[in-house]
Amino acid sequence: MSFDQAIDIPEIFDADDLRVTLLKEKxxxxxxxxxxxxxxxxxxxxxxxxxxxxxxxxxxxxxxxxxxxxxxxxxxxxxxxxxxxxxxxxxxxxxxxxxxxxSHRNVGFEISGSEAAQLINVGCPMDLSLDKFPVGKAVRTLFESASILLIRTDEHSFHLECWRSFGPYLRDFFARVISTR
Amino acid sequence: MFEIHCPYCNEKRSEIEFAYAGEAHYVRPTAQEQTEMSDEDWSRYMFIRDNIRGEHAERWWHNSGCNMFFNAIRDTVTDKFVMTYKMGQPRRTETQIEAARKNNAEQKAKS
Known part of the structure; x- marks a missing residue:
């Protein structure tokens, strides 16, 4: 199977303290x-x-x-x-x-910046403090109603994956939260 | 919103990740027993549950987390979880439940 079936989610946000990127094919x-x-x-x-x-x-x-x-x-x-x-x-x-x-079931986002944990906590009840959620911890949990995979890659950086069909929903959700900052 | 301790993840996770999955330690009759049992007994197995008021042994499913089923002792009146334990472990005795309740109270007093 080729990777050309990816849905089109543009890079959605970039600021000093928060950056949300759609990851390339995996x-x-x-x-x-x-x-x-x-x-x-x-x-x-x-x-x-x-x-x-x-x-x-x-x-x-x-x-x-x-x-x-x-x-x-x-x-x-x-x-x-x-x-x-x-x-x-x-x-x-x-x-x-x-x-x-x-490969095609999921889409991945990278969420980084000092506000990253706060953005994830808008839709996800996991405790993201460093002692409870150290670098490298990976969980399957919920974001709003979508099942996600959340991995902490760095103190201020997360890898978040959801099923492809939830991609546009999460993108819009992030965009809406960010626009009300 | 409250948290449930998952015995497989070994940590407390938000209640929204879990699903209730009926009474625990409910043994399905073997194929042989099924052919021999009366319709009345079969319908009792299929549809009739104890529906206990108070501490109840029940199955829960961590469906949005590790995807495992486990057993729990929950008070159906207060909706408080006394303890959770892995699938396949024997039904908890009154003494074990009492010990868990005491432990919970100590933990709570500490925090």
Whole structure:
């Protein structure tokens, strides 16, 4: 599948203390693995799958986050897609597991700046203080009524993903909140 | 709005992430039992619940979070959660519930 089906959400806001950007295309995979296979799959795929629930690891091109006791999401740069498709296809043949390519299911936003946490808290009840939500923590939660994936990438920077069909809704929501600042 | 402790995430999360999923420890008859049981017994299994007033063992689903089902002891009068525990663990005894209630009160006094 190509990446040209992306919906058109322009970069929406840019200021000193708050910047909301639509992320470029990503390759995404949903992994449901048996706990006894995780170590072997990590070795076979080379993915740095975090062991702790709500944990995430980040390399230059690939983010891995653990969303549930047996569920991971892998978000990678599209340049890695061909390679990952191959490795994960091999893994799914060798192990009893479920690996699904979901690149087009989500759209990602990057929200950064000193006001970033405040913007997210308008629609999401998570406690985003640094001690409760440290850098690297990744959760699936709700933003207004949309299911989102929220990863703190830096003290003042978040990676937020939602299902594609919710993209325009979140964009409009952000724009409306920002316009009333 | 209140918070529910998810035993899988091991933290308190907003109530909007959860869904109620009926009475806990409700065992489905095996296929063999189903063929042998009367219609009356089957309808009792399907439709009749205890509907307890007070502390109730029930299933909850963290559907907008880790997507796991777990069990909880909740007071249906005050809507207060006494404790939550992982799926597959045995029904909590009166002593365990009492201990959890005491622990909750201590935690509350501390904060």
């Amino acid at each position: 390759a995404r995979y949903s992994l449901r693995l048996k706990s006894q296979d995780v170590t072997a799959i990590k070795k076979a795929s080379g993915l740095k799958l975090p062991a702790k629930i709500m944990g995430s690891t980040r390399t230059k091109d690939i983010i891995c986050a653990k969303l549930g006791p047996d569920e991971w999401i892998v978000i990678a740069d599209p340049t890695q897609k061909v390679k990952l498709d191959k490795t994960l296809a091999k893994v799914s043949k060798e192990f009893t597991c479920s690996i699904t390519e979901i």
